[in-house]
Amino acid sequence: MKNKLLSFPKLVAFLFLLIMAIIWVIPLVWGLVTSFKEDMEFQTMGFKFLPVEWVITNYTSLLVDNYSTPLLHWFFNSLIISIVHTLLVLVVVSLAAFAYSRLQFKGRNTLFTFLLATMMFPAVVNLIPLYKIVDTLGWVNSYLAAIVPGAAGVFNIFLVRQFMANIPMEYDEAARVDGAGDFQIFFKVALPQLKPILMVVALFSFTGSWNDFLWPSIVFNDIEKMPITAGLQLLQGMYTSQPTMLMAGAIIALIPTFIIYLFAQKYFLESMSLSAGIKG
Template sequence: MSKLNISKYLANLFLWALCITWIIPVIFGISTSFRTQSEIVQSGFRLFPAEWRLENYVTILGNTSTAPIMRWLFNSVFIASLHTFLVIVVISLTGYGYARMKFKGRDTLFFTLLGISFFPGVVNIIPSYKIIDIFGWVNTSWAMIIPGLAGMGNIFLVRQFLKGIPHELDESARVDGAGDFRIYASIILPLIKPVLIVCGLFSFVGSWNDFLWPVIVYTDVDKMPITAGLLLLQDIYGNYRMIGQLMGSAIIAIIPTLLLFAFAQKYFIQSINLNSGIKG
Protein backbone atom coordinates (compact mmCIF):
# COMPACT_ATOMS: atom_id res chain seq x y z
CA MET A 1 0.00 0.00 0.00
CA SER A 2 1.46 3.35 -1.04
CA LYS A 3 1.98 6.26 1.35
CA LEU A 4 -0.69 8.23 -0.54
CA ASN A 5 -3.30 5.51 0.01
CA ILE A 6 -2.36 5.23 3.69
CA SER A 7 -2.71 9.00 4.15
CA LYS A 8 -6.06 8.96 2.37
CA TYR A 9 -7.27 6.06 4.51
CA LEU A 10 -6.22 7.78 7.75
CA ALA A 11 -7.83 11.05 6.66
CA ASN A 12 -11.11 9.27 5.89
CA LEU A 13 -10.94 7.43 9.20
CA PHE A 14 -10.40 10.68 11.08
CA LEU A 15 -13.28 12.40 9.27
CA TRP A 16 -15.64 9.50 9.98
CA ALA A 17 -14.64 9.50 13.65
CA LEU A 18 -15.21 13.26 13.83
CA CYS A 19 -18.57 12.91 12.09
CA ILE A 20 -19.74 10.21 14.50
CA THR A 21 -18.56 12.26 17.49
CA TRP A 22 -20.67 15.19 16.35
CA ILE A 23 -23.76 13.38 15.09
CA ILE A 24 -24.43 10.99 17.99
CA PRO A 25 -25.35 13.80 20.45
CA VAL A 26 -27.62 15.31 17.79
CA ILE A 27 -29.36 11.98 17.17
CA PHE A 28 -29.70 11.41 20.91
CA GLY A 29 -31.18 14.90 21.35
CA ILE A 30 -33.73 14.31 18.58
CA SER A 31 -34.69 10.92 19.97
CA THR A 32 -35.01 12.35 23.49
CA SER A 33 -37.61 14.83 22.24
CA PHE A 34 -39.77 11.84 21.20
CA ARG A 35 -39.42 9.94 24.49
CA THR A 36 -41.91 9.80 27.32
CA GLN A 37 -40.84 11.32 30.62
CA SER A 38 -40.71 7.91 32.30
CA GLU A 39 -38.28 6.65 29.68
CA ILE A 40 -36.11 9.77 29.96
CA VAL A 41 -35.56 9.35 33.69
CA GLN A 42 -34.74 5.64 33.40
CA SER A 43 -31.13 4.69 34.02
CA GLY A 44 -28.98 3.39 31.20
CA PHE A 45 -28.26 4.62 27.69
CA ARG A 46 -30.57 3.99 24.75
CA LEU A 47 -29.91 5.86 21.50
CA PHE A 48 -33.45 5.51 20.20
CA PRO A 49 -36.69 5.57 22.20
CA ALA A 50 -38.59 2.34 22.83
CA GLU A 51 -41.69 4.08 21.44
CA TRP A 52 -41.77 7.28 19.40
CA ARG A 53 -44.26 9.75 20.95
CA LEU A 54 -45.34 13.26 19.90
CA GLU A 55 -46.61 14.50 23.28
CA ASN A 56 -43.63 16.78 23.84
CA TYR A 57 -44.17 18.61 20.56
CA VAL A 58 -47.92 18.86 21.16
CA THR A 59 -47.20 20.53 24.51
CA ILE A 60 -44.64 22.89 22.98
CA LEU A 61 -46.78 24.01 20.06
CA GLY A 62 -49.88 24.26 22.23
CA ASN A 63 -48.25 26.78 24.60
CA THR A 64 -48.96 30.08 22.83
CA SER A 65 -49.08 32.30 25.92
CA THR A 66 -45.94 31.91 28.05
CA ALA A 67 -43.79 30.27 25.35
CA PRO A 68 -45.01 31.09 21.80
CA ILE A 69 -42.23 29.19 20.05
CA MET A 70 -43.70 29.52 16.55
CA ARG A 71 -43.87 33.29 17.04
CA TRP A 72 -40.23 33.28 18.13
CA LEU A 73 -39.35 31.21 15.07
CA PHE A 74 -41.07 33.70 12.77
CA ASN A 75 -39.28 36.59 14.50
CA SER A 76 -35.92 34.92 13.96
CA VAL A 77 -36.63 34.17 10.29
CA PHE A 78 -37.65 37.79 9.67
CA ILE A 79 -34.69 39.25 11.56
CA ALA A 80 -32.05 36.94 10.08
CA SER A 81 -33.39 37.26 6.51
CA LEU A 82 -33.59 41.07 6.51
CA HIS A 83 -30.24 41.34 8.29
CA THR A 84 -28.61 39.09 5.69
CA PHE A 85 -30.09 41.05 2.78
CA LEU A 86 -28.86 44.36 4.19
CA VAL A 87 -25.44 42.87 4.95
CA ILE A 88 -25.06 41.84 1.30
CA VAL A 89 -26.02 45.34 0.12
CA VAL A 90 -23.67 47.10 2.56
CA ILE A 91 -20.60 44.89 2.17
CA SER A 92 -20.86 44.76 -1.63
CA LEU A 93 -20.96 48.56 -1.87
CA THR A 94 -18.27 49.03 0.77
CA GLY A 95 -16.00 46.36 -0.68
CA TYR A 96 -16.36 47.98 -4.11
CA GLY A 97 -15.39 51.34 -2.64
CA TYR A 98 -12.29 50.02 -0.90
CA ALA A 99 -11.15 47.93 -3.88
CA ARG A 100 -12.08 50.07 -6.89
CA MET A 101 -12.51 53.72 -5.88
CA LYS A 102 -9.47 55.90 -5.21
CA PHE A 103 -9.57 58.47 -2.42
CA LYS A 104 -7.08 59.86 0.06
CA GLY A 105 -6.45 57.62 3.06
CA ARG A 106 -8.41 54.69 1.63
CA ASP A 107 -6.03 51.93 2.70
CA THR A 108 -5.24 53.60 6.03
CA LEU A 109 -8.94 53.83 6.87
CA PHE A 110 -9.57 50.23 5.81
CA PHE A 111 -6.77 48.69 7.85
CA THR A 112 -7.56 50.90 10.86
CA LEU A 113 -11.14 49.67 10.90
CA LEU A 114 -9.97 46.11 10.27
CA GLY A 115 -7.65 46.34 13.29
CA ILE A 116 -10.40 47.76 15.50
CA SER A 117 -12.65 44.85 14.50
CA PHE A 118 -10.27 42.44 16.25
CA PHE A 119 -11.33 43.76 19.66
CA PRO A 120 -13.79 41.41 21.41
CA GLY A 121 -17.38 42.26 20.62
CA VAL A 122 -18.33 42.15 24.29
CA VAL A 123 -16.55 45.49 24.90
CA ASN A 124 -19.12 47.17 22.65
CA ILE A 125 -22.20 45.86 24.42
CA ILE A 126 -22.77 48.84 26.73
CA PRO A 127 -22.21 51.61 24.11
CA SER A 128 -24.21 49.60 21.56
CA TYR A 129 -27.12 49.32 23.97
CA LYS A 130 -26.95 53.06 24.69
CA ILE A 131 -27.16 53.79 20.95
CA ILE A 132 -30.06 51.37 20.50
CA ASP A 133 -31.86 52.97 23.44
CA ILE A 134 -31.37 56.48 22.03
CA PHE A 135 -32.93 55.43 18.73
CA GLY A 136 -35.81 53.76 20.56
CA TRP A 137 -35.04 50.34 19.14
CA VAL A 138 -35.13 48.36 22.39
CA ASN A 139 -37.67 45.52 22.06
CA THR A 140 -37.84 46.00 18.28
CA SER A 141 -36.44 43.98 15.38
CA TRP A 142 -34.13 46.86 14.41
CA ALA A 143 -32.04 46.17 17.50
CA MET A 144 -31.00 42.88 15.87
CA ILE A 145 -31.08 43.89 12.21
CA ILE A 146 -28.97 47.06 12.11
CA PRO A 147 -25.94 46.29 14.34
CA GLY A 148 -23.23 44.33 12.52
CA LEU A 149 -24.27 45.22 8.97
CA ALA A 150 -20.80 46.52 8.10
CA GLY A 151 -18.76 43.65 9.51
CA MET A 152 -15.12 44.17 8.55
CA GLY A 153 -14.57 40.43 8.10
CA ASN A 154 -17.15 40.32 5.32
CA ILE A 155 -15.88 43.54 3.76
CA PHE A 156 -12.35 42.13 3.78
CA LEU A 157 -13.51 39.01 1.88
CA VAL A 158 -15.34 41.09 -0.73
CA ARG A 159 -12.36 43.44 -1.13
CA GLN A 160 -9.94 40.55 -1.60
CA PHE A 161 -12.28 38.86 -4.08
CA LEU A 162 -12.53 42.08 -6.09
CA LYS A 163 -8.75 42.23 -6.36
CA GLY A 164 -8.95 39.11 -8.54
CA ILE A 165 -11.20 40.86 -11.05
CA PRO A 166 -9.23 42.81 -13.69
CA HIS A 167 -9.60 46.60 -13.75
CA GLU A 168 -9.87 46.48 -17.54
CA LEU A 169 -13.57 45.68 -17.14
CA ASP A 170 -14.11 48.93 -15.24
CA GLU A 171 -12.07 50.94 -17.72
CA SER A 172 -13.98 49.56 -20.70
CA ALA A 173 -17.27 50.47 -19.04
CA ARG A 174 -16.05 54.00 -18.30
CA VAL A 175 -15.06 54.46 -21.94
CA ASP A 176 -18.67 53.64 -22.81
CA GLY A 177 -19.85 56.32 -20.37
CA ALA A 178 -20.77 54.18 -17.35
CA GLY A 179 -20.46 55.67 -13.88
CA ASP A 180 -19.41 54.00 -10.64
CA PHE A 181 -22.90 52.81 -9.70
CA ARG A 182 -23.55 51.42 -13.20
CA ILE A 183 -20.22 49.57 -13.11
CA TYR A 184 -21.03 48.20 -9.64
CA ALA A 185 -24.55 47.07 -10.53
CA SER A 186 -23.99 45.73 -14.05
CA ILE A 187 -20.44 44.36 -13.93
CA ILE A 188 -19.10 43.91 -10.40
CA LEU A 189 -22.20 42.63 -8.61
CA PRO A 190 -22.72 39.57 -10.86
CA LEU A 191 -19.02 38.68 -10.65
CA ILE A 192 -18.84 38.77 -6.84
CA LYS A 193 -21.89 36.55 -6.36
CA PRO A 194 -19.79 33.62 -5.00
CA VAL A 195 -18.29 35.58 -2.11
CA LEU A 196 -21.65 37.24 -1.38
CA ILE A 197 -23.22 33.78 -1.00
CA VAL A 198 -20.55 32.82 1.54
CA CYS A 199 -20.98 36.06 3.50
CA GLY A 200 -24.76 35.76 3.31
CA LEU A 201 -24.77 32.23 4.73
CA PHE A 202 -22.46 33.17 7.57
CA SER A 203 -24.47 36.32 8.31
CA PHE A 204 -27.76 34.42 8.43
CA VAL A 205 -26.41 31.73 10.74
CA GLY A 206 -24.64 34.32 12.90
CA SER A 207 -27.81 36.37 13.29
CA TRP A 208 -29.90 33.26 13.94
CA ASN A 209 -27.54 31.90 16.61
CA ASP A 210 -26.85 35.23 18.33
CA PHE A 211 -27.68 34.74 22.00
CA LEU A 212 -26.20 37.41 24.28
CA TRP A 213 -27.39 40.49 22.39
CA PRO A 214 -31.09 39.50 22.03
CA VAL A 215 -31.22 38.53 25.70
CA ILE A 216 -30.10 42.09 26.51
CA VAL A 217 -32.33 44.08 24.14
CA TYR A 218 -35.57 42.06 24.44
CA THR A 219 -37.93 41.87 27.41
CA ASP A 220 -41.22 41.51 25.49
CA VAL A 221 -41.93 37.77 25.14
CA ASP A 222 -43.82 38.10 21.83
CA LYS A 223 -40.98 40.02 20.14
CA MET A 224 -38.12 37.72 21.15
CA PRO A 225 -36.15 35.69 18.61
CA ILE A 226 -35.79 31.96 19.16
CA THR A 227 -32.45 32.13 21.00
CA ALA A 228 -33.76 34.49 23.68
CA GLY A 229 -36.91 32.39 23.85
CA LEU A 230 -34.91 29.22 24.55
CA LEU A 231 -33.42 30.87 27.62
CA LEU A 232 -36.94 31.63 28.82
CA LEU A 233 -37.90 28.01 28.17
CA GLN A 234 -35.26 26.86 30.63
CA ASP A 235 -37.37 28.45 33.37
CA ILE A 236 -40.58 26.94 31.98
CA TYR A 237 -39.38 23.46 30.95
CA GLY A 238 -36.04 23.33 32.70
CA ASN A 239 -36.88 20.83 35.42
CA TYR A 240 -36.45 17.07 35.42
CA ARG A 241 -40.12 16.53 34.52
CA MET A 242 -39.97 18.49 31.25
CA ILE A 243 -36.66 17.54 29.65
CA GLY A 244 -38.44 16.22 26.56
CA GLN A 245 -40.21 19.53 25.96
CA LEU A 246 -36.98 21.49 26.39
CA MET A 247 -35.15 19.22 23.97
CA GLY A 248 -38.00 19.42 21.46
CA SER A 249 -37.86 23.21 21.58
CA ALA A 250 -34.14 23.13 20.82
CA ILE A 251 -34.71 20.78 17.87
CA ILE A 252 -37.37 23.10 16.42
CA ALA A 253 -34.91 26.00 16.74
CA ILE A 254 -32.24 24.33 14.59
CA ILE A 255 -34.55 23.17 11.77
CA PRO A 256 -34.33 26.39 9.66
CA THR A 257 -30.52 26.45 9.66
CA LEU A 258 -30.40 22.75 8.77
CA LEU A 259 -32.76 23.36 5.85
CA LEU A 260 -30.70 26.36 4.76
CA PHE A 261 -27.50 24.35 4.54
CA ALA A 262 -29.28 21.42 2.93
CA PHE A 263 -30.54 23.58 0.05
CA ALA A 264 -27.52 25.92 -0.15
CA GLN A 265 -24.77 23.31 0.25
CA LYS A 266 -24.03 23.23 -3.47
CA TYR A 267 -23.65 26.99 -3.67
CA PHE A 268 -21.64 27.10 -0.46
CA ILE A 269 -19.11 24.53 -1.67
CA GLN A 270 -18.80 26.25 -5.06
CA SER A 271 -18.33 29.69 -3.58
CA ILE A 272 -16.00 28.86 -0.70
CA ASN A 273 -13.10 29.17 -3.17
CA LEU A 274 -12.37 32.87 -2.95
CA ASN A 275 -9.93 32.61 -5.86
CA SER A 276 -12.71 31.88 -8.33
CA GLY A 277 -12.88 35.43 -9.61
CA ILE A 278 -11.77 36.37 -13.10
CA LYS A 279 -8.00 36.61 -13.34
CA GLY A 280 -6.24 39.09 -15.58
Protein backbone atom coordinates (compact mmCIF):
# COMPACT_ATOMS: atom_id res chain seq x y z
CA MET A 1 0.00 0.00 0.00
CA LYS A 2 2.80 2.37 0.89
CA ASN A 3 4.53 1.75 -2.44
CA LYS A 4 1.28 2.40 -4.28
CA LEU A 5 0.74 5.69 -2.48
CA LEU A 6 4.26 6.74 -3.35
CA SER A 7 3.90 5.75 -6.98
CA PHE A 8 0.68 7.71 -7.58
CA PRO A 9 2.28 11.19 -7.26
CA LYS A 10 5.10 10.01 -9.51
CA LEU A 11 2.56 8.81 -12.06
CA VAL A 12 0.75 12.17 -11.98
CA ALA A 13 4.06 14.01 -12.34
CA PHE A 14 5.04 11.76 -15.25
CA LEU A 15 1.74 12.33 -17.07
CA PHE A 16 1.97 16.08 -16.52
CA LEU A 17 5.53 16.23 -17.85
CA LEU A 18 4.58 14.01 -20.78
CA ILE A 19 1.72 16.33 -21.75
CA MET A 20 3.96 19.38 -21.45
CA ALA A 21 6.63 17.69 -23.57
CA ILE A 22 4.08 16.89 -26.27
CA ILE A 23 2.83 20.49 -26.26
CA TRP A 24 6.40 21.75 -26.76
CA VAL A 25 7.49 19.12 -29.29
CA ILE A 26 4.49 19.16 -31.66
CA PRO A 27 5.16 22.68 -33.08
CA LEU A 28 8.81 21.74 -33.65
CA VAL A 29 7.91 18.52 -35.44
CA TRP A 30 5.24 20.32 -37.46
CA GLY A 31 7.78 22.94 -38.52
CA LEU A 32 10.24 20.21 -39.51
CA VAL A 33 7.78 18.29 -41.69
CA THR A 34 6.46 21.54 -43.18
CA SER A 35 9.96 22.40 -44.38
CA PHE A 36 9.82 19.26 -46.56
CA LYS A 37 6.52 20.21 -48.23
CA GLU A 38 6.06 21.90 -51.57
CA ASP A 39 4.82 25.45 -51.20
CA MET A 40 1.76 24.77 -53.39
CA GLU A 41 0.78 21.79 -51.24
CA PHE A 42 1.09 23.82 -48.04
CA GLN A 43 -1.09 26.66 -49.32
CA THR A 44 -3.80 24.66 -51.09
CA MET A 45 -4.34 21.48 -49.08
CA GLY A 46 -5.12 23.06 -45.70
CA PHE A 47 -3.86 21.46 -42.51
CA LYS A 48 -2.20 18.16 -43.27
CA PHE A 49 0.50 17.06 -40.86
CA LEU A 50 2.63 14.90 -43.14
CA PRO A 51 3.49 16.03 -46.67
CA VAL A 52 2.01 14.19 -49.62
CA GLU A 53 5.41 14.30 -51.30
CA TRP A 54 8.66 14.86 -49.39
CA VAL A 55 10.92 17.39 -51.11
CA ILE A 56 14.26 19.03 -50.27
CA THR A 57 13.94 21.92 -52.70
CA ASN A 58 13.34 24.39 -49.84
CA TYR A 59 16.75 23.57 -48.41
CA THR A 60 18.61 23.47 -51.72
CA SER A 61 17.10 26.82 -52.76
CA LEU A 62 18.41 28.41 -49.57
CA LEU A 63 21.81 26.76 -49.38
CA VAL A 64 22.92 26.44 -53.00
CA ASP A 65 23.70 29.42 -55.26
CA ASN A 66 21.65 31.89 -53.25
CA TYR A 67 23.55 35.18 -53.27
CA SER A 68 20.68 37.42 -52.16
CA THR A 69 20.14 35.47 -48.93
CA PRO A 70 23.42 33.62 -48.15
CA LEU A 71 22.01 31.45 -45.37
CA LEU A 72 25.05 29.19 -45.18
CA HIS A 73 27.32 32.24 -44.81
CA TRP A 74 25.06 33.62 -42.06
CA PHE A 75 25.20 30.22 -40.37
CA PHE A 76 29.00 30.25 -40.19
CA ASN A 77 28.99 33.90 -39.08
CA SER A 78 26.78 32.92 -36.15
CA LEU A 79 28.95 29.90 -35.42
CA ILE A 80 32.12 32.01 -35.21
CA ILE A 81 30.44 34.72 -33.12
CA SER A 82 28.82 32.27 -30.70
CA ILE A 83 31.91 30.12 -30.16
CA VAL A 84 34.29 33.02 -29.60
CA HIS A 85 31.75 34.82 -27.40
CA THR A 86 31.31 31.67 -25.30
CA LEU A 87 35.06 31.23 -24.83
CA LEU A 88 35.41 34.88 -23.81
CA VAL A 89 32.53 34.53 -21.34
CA LEU A 90 34.14 31.49 -19.73
CA VAL A 91 37.43 33.35 -19.22
CA VAL A 92 35.89 36.55 -17.85
CA VAL A 93 33.22 34.91 -15.70
CA SER A 94 35.48 32.28 -14.12
CA LEU A 95 38.13 34.86 -13.20
CA ALA A 96 35.56 37.33 -11.85
CA ALA A 97 33.79 34.64 -9.83
CA PHE A 98 37.12 33.47 -8.41
CA ALA A 99 37.97 37.03 -7.33
CA TYR A 100 34.59 37.60 -5.67
CA SER A 101 34.58 34.19 -4.01
CA ARG A 102 38.19 33.49 -2.95
CA LEU A 103 40.16 36.74 -2.87
CA GLN A 104 40.02 39.17 0.01
CA PHE A 105 40.02 42.85 -0.94
CA LYS A 106 38.41 45.99 0.43
CA GLY A 107 34.85 46.59 -0.70
CA ARG A 108 34.46 43.15 -2.26
CA ASN A 109 30.95 42.48 -0.95
CA THR A 110 29.78 46.05 -1.64
CA LEU A 111 31.04 45.88 -5.19
CA PHE A 112 29.37 42.52 -5.76
CA THR A 113 26.09 43.81 -4.32
CA PHE A 114 26.24 46.78 -6.68
CA LEU A 115 26.94 44.38 -9.53
CA LEU A 116 23.85 42.34 -8.66
CA ALA A 117 21.76 45.51 -8.46
CA THR A 118 22.44 46.16 -12.15
CA MET A 119 20.37 43.06 -12.94
CA MET A 120 17.24 45.02 -12.02
CA PHE A 121 17.60 47.20 -15.12
CA PRO A 122 16.26 45.77 -18.39
CA ALA A 123 18.91 45.15 -21.01
CA VAL A 124 17.08 47.30 -23.55
CA VAL A 125 18.03 50.51 -21.67
CA ASN A 126 21.67 49.83 -22.58
CA LEU A 127 21.12 49.61 -26.33
CA ILE A 128 21.73 53.27 -27.19
CA PRO A 129 24.83 53.84 -25.01
CA LEU A 130 26.18 50.43 -26.03
CA TYR A 131 25.75 51.27 -29.71
CA LYS A 132 27.53 54.60 -29.15
CA ILE A 133 30.47 52.76 -27.58
CA VAL A 134 30.61 50.18 -30.36
CA ASP A 135 30.40 52.91 -33.01
CA THR A 136 33.17 54.91 -31.34
CA LEU A 137 35.41 51.83 -31.31
CA GLY A 138 34.67 51.23 -34.99
CA TRP A 139 33.12 47.82 -34.36
CA VAL A 140 29.85 48.32 -36.28
CA ASN A 141 29.49 45.54 -38.87
CA SER A 142 32.27 43.52 -37.22
CA TYR A 143 32.25 40.31 -35.20
CA LEU A 144 33.55 42.20 -32.16
CA ALA A 145 30.25 44.08 -31.89
CA ALA A 146 28.47 40.80 -31.18
CA ILE A 147 31.27 39.03 -29.28
CA VAL A 148 32.47 41.49 -26.64
CA PRO A 149 29.23 42.99 -25.21
CA GLY A 150 27.72 40.67 -22.66
CA ALA A 151 30.99 38.82 -21.96
CA ALA A 152 30.78 39.78 -18.27
CA GLY A 153 27.19 38.71 -17.66
CA VAL A 154 26.22 39.36 -14.04
CA PHE A 155 24.01 36.28 -13.77
CA ASN A 156 26.82 34.02 -14.98
CA ILE A 157 29.25 35.55 -12.48
CA PHE A 158 26.72 35.03 -9.70
CA LEU A 159 26.09 31.44 -10.75
CA VAL A 160 29.78 30.49 -10.81
CA ARG A 161 30.53 32.40 -7.60
CA GLN A 162 27.80 30.51 -5.72
CA PHE A 163 29.09 27.22 -7.05
CA MET A 164 32.66 28.12 -6.12
CA ALA A 165 31.63 29.15 -2.61
CA ASN A 166 30.93 25.46 -1.89
CA ILE A 167 34.49 24.41 -2.63
CA PRO A 168 36.25 24.23 0.76
CA MET A 169 38.74 27.02 1.43
CA GLU A 170 41.06 24.40 2.89
CA TYR A 171 42.05 23.51 -0.67
CA ASP A 172 43.30 27.06 -1.23
CA GLU A 173 45.08 27.14 2.11
CA ALA A 174 46.85 23.86 1.40
CA ALA A 175 47.95 25.16 -1.98
CA ARG A 176 49.28 28.39 -0.43
CA VAL A 177 51.28 26.37 2.11
CA ASP A 178 52.91 24.64 -0.87
CA GLY A 179 53.80 28.06 -2.29
CA ALA A 180 51.03 28.47 -4.88
CA GLY A 181 49.93 31.95 -5.91
CA ASP A 182 46.43 33.15 -6.80
CA PHE A 183 46.66 32.19 -10.46
CA GLN A 184 48.07 28.76 -9.64
CA ILE A 185 45.21 28.18 -7.19
CA PHE A 186 42.73 29.29 -9.84
CA PHE A 187 44.08 27.03 -12.58
CA LYS A 188 45.06 23.98 -10.52
CA VAL A 189 42.54 23.98 -7.66
CA ALA A 190 39.38 25.89 -8.57
CA LEU A 191 39.10 25.51 -12.33
CA PRO A 192 39.13 21.66 -12.47
CA GLN A 193 36.18 21.57 -10.07
CA LEU A 194 34.17 24.17 -11.99
CA LYS A 195 33.64 21.99 -15.05
CA PRO A 196 29.90 21.28 -14.49
CA ILE A 197 28.90 24.90 -13.88
CA LEU A 198 31.15 26.22 -16.64
CA MET A 199 29.49 23.80 -19.04
CA VAL A 200 26.13 25.30 -18.08
CA VAL A 201 27.48 28.84 -18.52
CA ALA A 202 28.85 27.82 -21.92
CA LEU A 203 25.47 26.35 -22.83
CA PHE A 204 23.59 29.50 -21.81
CA SER A 205 26.15 31.80 -23.45
CA PHE A 206 26.23 29.94 -26.75
CA THR A 207 22.46 29.69 -27.08
CA GLY A 208 22.00 33.28 -25.94
CA SER A 209 24.49 34.53 -28.51
CA TRP A 210 23.13 32.29 -31.26
CA ASN A 211 19.50 33.26 -30.65
CA ASP A 212 20.12 36.98 -30.10
CA PHE A 213 18.09 38.94 -32.62
CA LEU A 214 17.71 42.56 -31.52
CA TRP A 215 21.36 43.52 -31.02
CA PRO A 216 22.69 41.92 -34.26
CA SER A 217 19.86 43.60 -36.17
CA ILE A 218 21.12 46.96 -34.87
CA VAL A 219 24.90 46.61 -35.35
CA PHE A 220 24.90 44.67 -38.65
CA ASN A 221 23.69 46.14 -41.93
CA ASP A 222 26.17 44.37 -44.20
CA ILE A 223 24.43 41.27 -45.56
CA GLU A 224 27.69 39.29 -45.79
CA LYS A 225 28.54 39.83 -42.11
CA MET A 226 25.12 39.21 -40.57
CA PRO A 227 24.51 36.31 -38.18
CA ILE A 228 21.69 33.95 -38.99
CA THR A 229 19.09 35.57 -36.68
CA ALA A 230 19.38 38.96 -38.36
CA GLY A 231 19.54 37.21 -41.73
CA LEU A 232 16.26 35.39 -41.14
CA GLN A 233 14.57 38.79 -40.93
CA LEU A 234 15.70 39.48 -44.51
CA LEU A 235 14.61 35.99 -45.45
CA GLN A 236 11.13 36.72 -44.14
CA GLY A 237 10.93 39.87 -46.22
CA MET A 238 11.97 38.06 -49.41
CA TYR A 239 9.97 34.84 -48.97
CA THR A 240 6.79 36.02 -47.25
CA SER A 241 4.70 34.15 -49.82
CA GLN A 242 6.77 30.95 -49.38
CA PRO A 243 6.27 29.81 -45.76
CA THR A 244 7.80 26.38 -46.40
CA MET A 245 11.10 28.00 -47.35
CA LEU A 246 10.95 30.22 -44.25
CA MET A 247 10.40 27.11 -42.15
CA ALA A 248 13.43 25.46 -43.74
CA GLY A 249 15.54 28.47 -42.79
CA ALA A 250 14.27 28.35 -39.22
CA ILE A 251 15.04 24.62 -38.94
CA ILE A 252 18.61 25.19 -40.15
CA ALA A 253 19.00 27.89 -37.49
CA LEU A 254 17.86 25.42 -34.79
CA ILE A 255 20.44 22.73 -35.54
CA PRO A 256 23.40 23.91 -33.38
CA THR A 257 21.38 24.64 -30.24
CA PHE A 258 19.56 21.32 -30.56
CA ILE A 259 22.84 19.41 -30.81
CA ILE A 260 24.36 21.27 -27.86
CA TYR A 261 21.38 20.61 -25.59
CA LEU A 262 21.40 16.98 -26.67
CA PHE A 263 24.98 16.40 -25.54
CA ALA A 264 25.16 18.84 -22.58
CA GLN A 265 22.15 17.66 -20.56
CA LYS A 266 24.20 15.80 -17.96
CA TYR A 267 26.28 18.89 -17.16
CA PHE A 268 23.17 20.97 -16.70
CA LEU A 269 21.71 18.47 -14.24
CA GLU A 270 25.06 18.14 -12.46
CA SER A 271 25.26 21.88 -11.89
CA MET A 272 21.91 21.96 -10.11
CA SER A 273 23.68 20.60 -7.02
CA LEU A 274 25.85 23.38 -5.62
CA SER A 275 27.86 20.77 -3.77
CA ALA A 276 28.96 19.15 -7.04
CA GLY A 277 32.23 21.03 -6.81
CA ILE A 278 33.21 19.23 -3.60
CA LYS A 279 35.24 16.11 -4.11
CA GLY A 280 35.64 13.88 -1.11
